[in-house]
Amino acid sequence: MNNNIPFLPGGLEQYNLLKKNVDLKDKIILILGFGAEQIALQMTAYAKAVIIAVSTNEELLATRLKMSGKPKISVRLMSFDVTDFSDEAVDVIYSQGALSSDIRNKILKELHRIIKPDGTLCSGEVVSLKEESPQFVKDIWDRSGMNCLFISNLEKNYTDKNFNIVSSKELNFTLKAYYNAAAEIIKRGMKNISPEDLKVQRKVVNQLQHEVHAFQKLGGNKYIGFKTLILSKVVVNEEE
Template sequence: MKKNAILLPGLNYQVDSLFKHLNSNPQRILIAGSGAFYAASGIAEHFNVPVDMIVEDYQSLLEARLTGENNPSVDIKMMSFENTDYDDSEFDLIYAQASVSTPDRNRILKEFKRILKTGGYFCVGEIVHLSDKYPAFIKDIYENSYLNPLRIDELKKYYSERRFKIIYEEDLSHTLKDYYKEIDKRLDESKTELEPSEKSYYKKIINRIKHESHAYLNLGGNKHIGYYLFLLQKD
């Protein structure tokens, strides 16, 4: 996997689909989510405009700034997705890759809709249920990762009820296998690079991610967990 590959569910496919199917030239763009710096950088380069990127915690802010090495095209800030500092109708495009499938989805979407212009676009990738019933280990993954996935049919209804028009949709569940394999690989590599104090600090996070990837790759999680892309337009 290339150094600047997007290490999120959906990988580089979500950004590529945005470029292919968005018939517009947005001037004000917001990227929401930790781990999305390479997505933000690619979007800024493609549309030839600076972009804003927001993360919700200090650790994500540090990691994004270290990854970005002061890239002037990406302005990285820390703020709550539910309560941003932006004005009404400020953005032409909001991009979220695996960052809104949480119990806070309703409040986040209300805020994103406020700051998105009428006729503006929302490119969102969401973790989804592939089955109505799922085993206890899947429920544990959702709880430990603070996820609240919907079934794909529920998700379509959800966005339609909030007056978003579906411009394009795509099932990107096939990307999850490569995503979790790469996560496993990088976690194994990081263990040899971390100092003892850092290992202690990150132990809980590492164990959670390892458990999630093991469940998906080895316990049949692929039968229950999917990933779906929508390109939406605000009515």
């Protein structure tokens, strides 16, 4: 596995799409979720500050150890639907797979609150490629606590929450490399993984075992996809 490529669905393609559409110079950037450390490091070449928000103590410890001494980067523990940011505090919010959950809409409401009026939300989500997924795919997502939308409904879900679509891209092709990397980690039995990553990666890999089997052996590639959206904020007049 290439250490310069984040171990996330979408690989580097999502970040490349963001850079193509948004000037990151002197921006305050919030990254949601564990695993995007390589992207955070690249962002520091442009950004004023990069904040990584994670949701568990294990993720907090692992991320802080890896980012220790890195300029411009801070790591915080918080619930994504109830953050500790003030209104309109962030220029760019970056999520690569962190919003595919049952509380997606609550999170989007919170992100709308904390993003600046001229800010950008870059969100990539695991999606269903079929309107009705087979039971083995549903079981995998239920086991992982994921609520994945049908790909054709993804954009509307965001526009209904007061965001405009600036750009979008289907990144289904990145999943083969992602699951191949997961299979490689599973095969080598968690060897060569740093101690700070071990607890978090063990949990991730346990979840991924079923996904890898489904994707590689059961034809899951026909049903599981990934799509990234670049969005601007719709400023809502509260008096309306």
